[in-house]
Amino acid sequence: MSGEARAGYLVLLSGGIDSATALFLVRKRGGRCATLSIDFHRRNRREVEAARAIAEAAGVEEHAELGLGFLREAIDLGDEIRSEVEAQGVPLTFIPYRNLVFYSIGCYWAWIRRLETVVMGHNAEDLGLFSDVGPDLIGSFNSLAAAMVPWRPVRVEAPLIGMKKLEVMRLALELGVPLELTWSCWREGKIHCGVCEGCAKRKEVFRALGVKDETEYER
Ligand SMILES: [Zn+2]
Numbered sequence: 001m002s003g004e005a006r007a008g009y010l011v012l013l014s015g016g017i018d019s020a021t022a023l024f025l026v027r028k029r030g031g032r033c034a035t036l037s038i039d040f041h042r043r044n045r046r047e048v049e050a051a052r053a054i055a056e057a058a059g060v061e062e063h064a065e066l067g068l069g070f071l072r073e074a075i076d077l078g079d080e081i082r083s084e085v086e087a088q089g090v091p092l093t094f095i096p097y098r099n100l101v102f103y104s105i106g107c108y109w110a111w112i113r114r115l116e117t118v119v120m121g122h123n124a125e126d127l128g129l130f131s132d133v134g135p136d137l138i139g140s141f142n143s144l145a146a147a148m149v150p151w152r153p154v155r156v157e158a159p160l161i162g163m164k165k166l167e168v169m170r171l172a173l174e175l176g177v178p179l180e181l182t183w184s185c186w187r188e189g190k191i192h193c194g195v196c197e198g199c200a201k202r203k204e205v206f207r208a209l210g211v212k213d214e215t216e217y218e219r
Pocket of ligand 1: 185186192195196197199200
């Protein structure tokens with residue numbers, strides 16, 4: 001990568017494994033690094049707390065939480081929208097234009113701190129689920145961002161976009177990501193419930209890699 005000496009990253013942290021891995025990946029490259037958690041409507045509190053702990057473990061220069069309570073998932077947008085999204089086969093966690101909003105906020109947040117790159121934790125499996133993720137969209141967004149502030153544009157990077165969850169996990173282990181601090185459960189219990197889709201996927205990935213899962217599960 002060119003320009004590493006002056007590299008500066010803003011990592012959008014969700015509290016899950018993917019964005020934590022993206023964070024530790026860019027930390028390894030060196031340079032400045034800050035993190036931001038975007039707190040939308042009914043955001044899982046445990047995820048927000050996990051993001052805070054991960055940022056601390058990574059020793060970033062600044063971690064911030066930004067409340068955007070008006071941003072709601074399809075499941076909270078009423079029956080009409082909910083059915084429309086369901087009919088498309090899109091998960092009900094869909095937030096229309098989420099990534100456009102996140103990238104734009106990330107660019108602003110990074111720019112005023114003189115950081116050059118906004119880092120997102122999207123992986124290859126997100127691509128199949130949501131229409132607002134992907135290298136082409138990021139490329140288009142970056143062209144737009146470069147045109148809007150031509151003298152010092154911020155760009156968005158998704159370093160895990162070519163990797164499936166299992167490969168992300170392998171990389172996380174390689175990088176020494178503190179996986180015990182990440183949160184995958186869809187509920188907000190004291191510990192992971194062990195049965196929701198998020199927990200099931202977490203268990204599956206640990207099992208597939210033959211790695212000891214230090215996560216505490218209710219079941
Ligand atoms: Zn769970």
